[in-house]
Amino acid sequence: MIGSKETTCLVLYSGGLDSILACKVLQEQGIHVLALRFITPFFGYRLKGKEGVFKRETLVRYGIESELIDISEAYLKMLRGPSYGYGRYMNPCIDCKILMVREALKRLDEFGACFIATGEVLGQRPMSQRRDSLRAIERESGTGGMLLRPLSALCLSPTDVEREGLVDRSRLLALKGRGRRDQIALAARYGIDRYPAPAGGCVLTDPIISQRLRCIFGLWPDLGINDCLLAQLGRHFLLPDRSWLVIGRREAENARLISLMTGGDIQLNMVSSPGPVGLWRKMASDTYAALAAGILCRYSKMRSRPADVELSCPGRKRVVRGLVLSDEDIEGLKIN
Ligand code: SF4
CATH class of the missing domain: 3.10.310 (Diaminopimelate Epimerase; Chain A, domain 1)
Structure with missing residues (x-):
């Protein structure tokens, strides 16, 4: 039933505008959204121990319920040998997304949710948001038709979530490409005027820290969380x-x-x-x-x-x- 209170969705939430908008588009349909903010030593770690503040701010500022989840150990394991390799620096973007979707998938029952959504926009990022990368993330994460990209859904094949009527496809969007104009206009429509700059916050895209991390991982392959924080x-x-x-x-x-x-x-x-x-x-x-x-x-x-x-x-x-x-x-x- 579209818009039913029973329909809960877990949204991968980076705190960036696209993930905020993905939440808002689904909320607008009456879907109960729970934003999952995954943290690792490379992004979001400053929030560690401040779960209450984070959840309150996300709710007050954007009207979004959230959970903060530390996936550092699994992330470090993946970072040592990502199947899809690294991007320009030490950013394993495709494997990173696969891991986060898998982590969300594991928590569907815990949060009473029936599908997963992300703020990905087709063609926005050269590595992880190409059409083939989006397919690979869906396939490798094991989500099948349960992974929805509300901002680009109309440019992609319908998912099971849409086919089964959990989400009204006609109210999803057709954003694509690198431009931000549509997202900024949408943010204004939702009354969102404060949000972080795009692509900020992940040190694996920082050329200097990436180079150092590569070197340090080469010297001590069993690096732990504290080592990765120290490296920064x-x-x-x-x-x-x-x-x-x-x-x-x-x-x-x-x-x-x-x-x-x-x-x-x-x-x-x-x-x-x-x-x-x-x-x-x-x-x-x-x-x-x-x-x-x-x-x-x-x-x-x-x-x-x-x-x-x-x-x-x-x-x-x-x-x-x-x-x-x-x-x-x-x-x-x-x-x-
Ligand atoms: S930029 Fe960092 S957080 Fe974003 S997908 Fe790539 S590796 Fe993951």
Whole structure:
């Protein structure tokens, strides 16, 4: 029955305009929409622990009910070898969509929903929104005819959801291509005036972070969630024992680095002058402590003089004199 209260749909929700509009188009038909916001270390992770705020804001701002779901572990597994490869950077967009649709599919019963929708627009993105990619996402995710793209539905073959009358196809849209004019007009019609810029928020499309992640995944293929968060901060160095040193670039990064400290990590601080904070991970021994201290000094006011650095971890502190390093020394150790 179209518009029945019993019809609940799970919408893949990135917080971007297209996913908001997909929710609104379905709500307009009387379909109960639950927006699923998946988070991973590469997108949305700042919302972790703030589920209540996120759900309230989504409801108040857009009138959309939502759930926040952390899929980090499954995402990391996929990211190591996506079947459809990477896009221009380290973005595995097709596999990313397949994974998210699968994760939604697993939750249909939990949320009493009978189909899944996305804000995908045919032809908008070069990798994941081509016609063949949309088909692959549907096929590989195992959703069959239960996956609806309300914004482009009229450019695509009818799904089971439309054929069975759960959704009124005549009230779906025929958006396609890269332009945003129609979406902006639609947003205005729904009274939506605040929404994030398109394509923002996924660090896997960032050229610098992608390059670094590739390098770091190559060095330590078993990277965990915390490692992936760390890879997005500061300056990175590979020491000769294949240990990993990260130096904060500004106050906020220093604080963030400290918040990512886990067992086995060592924190580095300048002893007698202000300076950055360092986090040293995966070291096998203290052999390169003076080198790690010297790298920290290089980014402090003591860059060309010997200076003391405190190395600390829970229950242990000691001071090491940092090596004086040249620009060439530093360059040779950088992970870009
Ligand atoms: S840009 Fe990032 S979040 Fe979006 S589909 Fe690609 S990998 Fe997934």
